[in-house]
Every structure is written in structure tokens, then in C-alpha cells.
Amino acid sequence: YWDQWWEGGKDKNDWIGPPADGSGNTMGVPINNMGTCDNGWVSPANENRVITSPNRPWWERYQPISYHLNTRSGSDEEFKDMVHRCNQQGVRIYVDVVINHMCGAGGSGHGTGGSYFNTDSLEFSGVPFGANDFNDCGTCGTSDCNIHNYGDANQVRNCRLVALLDLKLSSDYVRGKIADYMNYLISIGVAGFRVDAAKHMWPGDLAAVFGRLSDLNTAYFPSGSRPFIFMEVIDLGGEAISSSEYTHLGRVTEFKYGMQLGYVFRKQNGQKLAHLGNFGEGWGMQPDNNALVFVDNHDNQRGHGAGGQSILTFRDSRLYKMANAFMLAFPYGFVRMMSSFYWDQWWEGGKDKNDWIGPPADGSGNTMGVPINNMGTCDNGWMCEHRWRQNRNMVTFRNVAAGHGMYNWWDNGNNQIAFSRGDRGFIAINNEDWSALDATLQTGLSAGDYCDIISGDLSNGGCTGKTITVGGDGRAHIHIAGDDEDPIIAIHVGSKV
Numbered sequence: 001y002w003d004q005w006w007e008g009g010k011d012k013n014d015w016i017g018p019p020a021d022g023s024g025n026t027m028g029v030p031i032n033n034m035g036t037c038d039n040g041w042v043s044p045a046n047e048n049r050v051i052t053s054p055n056r057p058w059w060e061r062y063q064p065i066s067y068h069l070n071t072r073s074g075s076d077e078e079f080k081d082m083v084h085r086c087n088q089q090g091v092r093i094y095v096d097v098v099i100n101h102m103c104g105a106g107g108s109g110h111g112t113g114g115s116y117f118n119t120d121s122l123e124f125s126g127v128p129f130g131a132n133d134f135n136d137c138g139t140c141g142t143s144d145c146n147i148h149n150y151g152d153a154n155q156v157r158n159c160r161l162v163a164l165l166d167l168k169l170s171s172d173y174v175r176g177k178i179a180d181y182m183n184y185l186i187s188i189g190v191a192g193f194r195v196d197a198a199k200h201m202w203p204g205d206l207a208a209v210f211g212r213l214s215d216l217n218t219a220y221f222p223s224g225s226r227p228f229i230f231m232e233v234i235d236l237g238g239e240a241i242s243s244s245e246y247t248h249l250g251r252v253t254e255f256k257y258g259m260q261l262g263y264v265f266r267k268q269n270g271q272k273l274a275h276l277g278n279f280g281e282g283w284g285m286q287p288d289n290n291a292l293v294f295v296d297n298h299d300n301q302r303g304h305g306a307g308g309q310s311i312l313t314f315r316d317s318r319l320y321k322m323a324n325a326f327m328l329a330f331p332y333g334f335v336r337m338m339s340s341f342y343w344d345q346w347w348e349g350g351k352d353k354n355d356w357i358g359p360p361a362d363g364s365g366n367t368m369g370v371p372i373n374n375m376g377t378c379d380n381g382w383m384c385e386h387r388w389r390q391n392r393n394m395v396t397f398r399n400v401a402a403g404h405g406m407y408n409w410w411d412n413g414n415n416q417i418a419f420s421r422g423d424r425g426f427i428a429i430n431n432e433d434w435s436a437l438d439a440t441l442q443t444g445l446s447a448g449d450y451c452d453i454i455s456g457d458l459s460n461g462g463c464t465g466k467t468i469t470v471g472g473d474g475r476a477h478i479h480i481a482g483d484d485e486d487p488i489i490a491i492h493v494g495s496k497v
């Protein structure tokens with residue numbers, strides 16, 4: 001922002017540079033309480049198959065029909081407009097690219113954008129792709145062309161994942177079509193990609209596609225900026241393919257993270273918070289600089305993908321906020337937070353029979369808008385976990401603490417922990433069922449009164465929640481009751497009252 005100064009039809013302030021410190025260096029971008037400067041991972045943006053049985057499931061978005069931007073979320077024009085408006089607010093968009101396959105085998109028809117396809121002749125006229133552009137059963141080696149054995153890397157990469165028609169990424173033509181699609185997204189201003197089912201593609205093929213990608217759009221990014229890429233590779237160990245085969249290409253999802261954090265906060269498998277001091281690499285996960293970490297994702301919050309029953313979601317809201325707070329406070333990995341819609345579960349035989357239900361939609365199956373209420377959270381079935389005060393304030397904490405290590409670890413040997421991030425922030429979590437956390441702890445912070453960003457917000461210089469007083473020696477008295485609604489206290493240099 002800059003103040004305009006109009007004289008004679010001209011803004012005499014048109015030269016003003018970005019926010020800078022006294023030495024003229026550009027200042028960082030602080031995230032405010034409304035969470036307005038943030039980034040978002042969006043659903044697959046390209047045309048997909050219209051699935052009517054079950055009726056318009058969320059997962060139809062993972063069955064590409066063409067690379068036209070035309071889905072039940074909107075048209076090409078609407079997508080471009082969203083990316084532009086988000087970029088203007090400093091919100092970066094990362095698109096989920098489904099490039100391992102097209103739709104599932106069986107049938108023919110028209111996609112959400114009207115493009116014709118036929119899964120028997122392997123014709124996808126909107127690209128176009130034809131029979132030569134798919135891996136055949138010979139290359140795959142199983143009788144029905146589907147993946148049956150995750151212990152066989154060739155099967156995982158050359159056969160069909162749940163019967164989805166497997167693209168031949170060794171082909172120059174196929175690579176070109178995919179790169180064109182991704183470059184189109186780059187040209188309209190997206191900042192990067194989540195690469196779906198990366199485990200099902202050969203790292204060499206992905207390297208060839210990524211090597212063709214353009215630099216980001218200079219209307220929004222400094223010249224020479226490269227797309228940020230994170231790949232979905234499920235590696236819980238014990239299979240033929242490991243995440244380390246992909247780390248030279250970008251960030252890789254770390255599925256052990258959410259599964260283990262679920263065990264810790266649920267106190268299963270003999271786990272407790274006191275064990276978290278070396279969470280991450282110390283637990284057999286990827287190196288800090290390679291890992292993309294998350295508590296849950298769109299698959300495992302509903303029993304798809306990997307992680308199983310331990311995964312915490314918005315349905316376990318108290319534990320979920322605790323796990324997110326830990327993730328955002330703890331210096332490991334590149335973090336991602338889930339943002340969901342609600343659906344009614346229907347449990348039968350240990351499975352949710354409603355796990356397919358799609359987002360809030362109108363009568364024609366088009367996804368409805370997300371209304372924001374006066375609490376700053378969402379209505380009409382959108383959960384918007386990223387807007388919950390506890391979660392969004394912890395995003396600020398993470399940004400404020402970036403680049404500072406973990407210090408002053410404290411635990412009670414069981415389910416109470418605390419630590420600081422250098423002299424930038426301090427967090428304490430009490431996951432005991434009944435006993436209070438009541439201790440005087442080293443916060444690493446300078447003396448003063450700080451607003452606890454879990455129980456409230458810093459607003460007009462005052463705190464709407466608990467105030468924590470740090471003494472001249474950096475210590476503060478911390479009290480968190482066992483039955484506190486959110487048994488967490490978090491303060492940072494930006495929350496000083």
C-alpha cells in the first residue's frame with residue numbers, strides 16, 4: 001500500500017517503494033489476526049468426469065477429462081479472477097495437479113467442461129489423448145492392468161491406481177501436454193503445485209516434466225522465481241518405493257507425521273507428549289527441509305489414503321487444535337493445515353459409508369460459495385479450520401518464530417510440555433485428563449505482559465484472553481487446568497500487550 005498524492009491528474013507518490021526499515025531494506029510480511037495474508041492449496045482445477053453414482057462425490061475431481069479449467073467450482077475466467085485477486089492480497093495459490101492418470105476405466109461421456117471421452121478407445125478429445133498415450137497392460141504386468149502389489153515398484157508406477165487410466169509419462173507428447181497445462185497455470189499467476197499420486201510416477205518422468213516449467217509470472221513474483229512443488233508420496237515404510245526417491249524434485253508429503261501425532265494426542269501405542277522433544281527426523285521421518293507435514297488431509301480425514309484411525313480431524317476439535325498448535329509451534333517441516341467441509345457420517349462395519357459426500361452444492365451440483373460470519377469463521381457447511389482463532393493465531397506464531405530453533409524444552413514426564421522458539425515465542429500444552437499444569441517456566445522472552453493467542457486476540461492494545469506476565473529472568477507462571485476448553489497457552493513477541 002502507498003498513500004496517493006494527486007496533483008494535476010497525476011499521483012506524485014507513484015514512486016513509493018515497499019514497506020522498508022530505516023536502512024531501506026524491504027520488511028517482512030506480518031500475518032494479521034484475520035489471517036488475510038495466507039496461502040491456499042486448491043482442488044484440481046481441470047475438467048473432470050461427472051460421477052453420478054454416488055452422486056457427485058468429492059473424488060470425481062481426481063478423474064481428469066481434459067486440462068481445460070472448467071469444473072463445478074467455476075470456469076476458466078472465474079479461476080483466473082480468483083488467482084489474480086488472491087495474489088493482490090498476498091495469498092498464493094497452489095494447484096493440485098492430477099497428471100498420473102485420466103478417469104477410471106469403464107464408459108464414455110462428457111466431462112464438466114463438455115469434452116468427450118471414451119475409456120474403451122482411450123480417447124480424450126479435449127487434450128487430445130489417445131490409445132498411444134497410456135501404459136498398456138504389458139508394461140504393467142498384471143492381468144487387469146491394476147496395481148495389486150505395493151511391494152513391486154514397476155506395478156505401482158506402470159499399472160492403474162484404483163482402475164484410473166494410467167498415462168504414459170515416458171512419452172514426449174504426454175510430457176508436453178502436462179507441461180503445457182502446468183505452464184498455463186503458471187501464466188495466470190499460481191505459485192506452485194501439489195502433485196497428486198507422485199509415487200505412481202517415475203522420478204525421472206517427473207523431472208522431465210518439471211524441467212519444462214516456466215518461471216513464475218512476474219506480475220506477481222520476482223523475476224526468476226520457480227514454482228513451489230510438493231509431491232504426494234505415501235511412505236509409512238515397508239513398501240518398494242520410498243519418499244527419498246523424490247526429494248531432489250521438491251517437498252514430499254510426510255504421512256508418518258499426522259499418524260504419529262494422532263497416536264501421541266490420543267495417548268495410543270504407549271505415546272505421550274513428553275516424547276515429542278525430537279519429533280520429526282528423530283522419529284524416522286524425512287529431513288526437515290524435505291518434509292511437508294500436516295495433521296490430516298482430504299483423504300485420511302475420511303478413511304482414504306493412509307494413517308488410519310489415529311488421524312485427528314475437526315471432529316475431535318479439542319485434540320485437533322492441540323495437535324495443530326504443536327505442529328505450528330514446533331520447528332520441523334513445511335506445514336499445511338486442512339480446511340474442510342462438513343458431512344454426516346454413517347458408520348457401518350467400521351467404515352463411514354458416507355465417505356464420498358462432496359462439498360456444499362446447489363441443485364445442479366455446483367459448489368457453493370463460502371460465507372464468512374461475523375466471528376470470521378465460515379457457515380453453510382464449510383468448516384474452515386484455518387479460520388478458527390486458535391489455528392490462525394498459531395500461523396502467526398509460526399511466521400514470527402521462523403528461523404529460530406527450539407529451546408527451553410520442559411515436560412512433566414507425561415502429557416504436559418512447554419518450549420520456546422529462541423526469544424520469539426513460547427508454548428505450553430497440557431494433555432493430562434485431570435491434573436492442571438502449574439509451573440513457573442522459562443519462556444525465553446523478554447519481560448512484559450503477553451496476550452495468550454489461544455484464549456483470545458490482541459485487540460486495540462488489549463488482550464481478549466488470558467494475559468501472561470514474563471519476569472526479568474524470562475520466567476512466567478503458567479497455569480492450565482486439565483479441563484480447560486483449549487489446554488494450551490501460546491505467546492510471542494507480536495502478542496505483547
Ligand code: AAO
Pocket residue numbers: 059060061062063098103104105150161162163164196197198199232234235236239299304305306307308
Ligand atoms: C474412485 C473410486 C474407486 C474407483 C476409481 C476409478 O473410489 O473405487 O476404482 O474411482 O473409477 C481419490 C479417492 C479414490 C477415487 C479417486 C478417483 O480417494 O477413492 O477412486 O479419487 O476418483 C493410494 C495412492 C495415493 C492416493 C490414495 C487415495 O498412493 O496417491 O491411494 N491419493 C491421491 C489423492 C486421492 C485420489 C487419488 C490419489 C487419485 O489424494 O484423493 O483418490 O487421483 C497404501 C499405499 C498408498 C495408497 C493406500 C490406499 O497405504 O501405501 O500408496 O494410497 O494404500 O490405497 C496402512 C499402510 C499404508 C496403506 C494404508 C491404506 O496405513 O501402512 O501404506 O494402510 O491401506
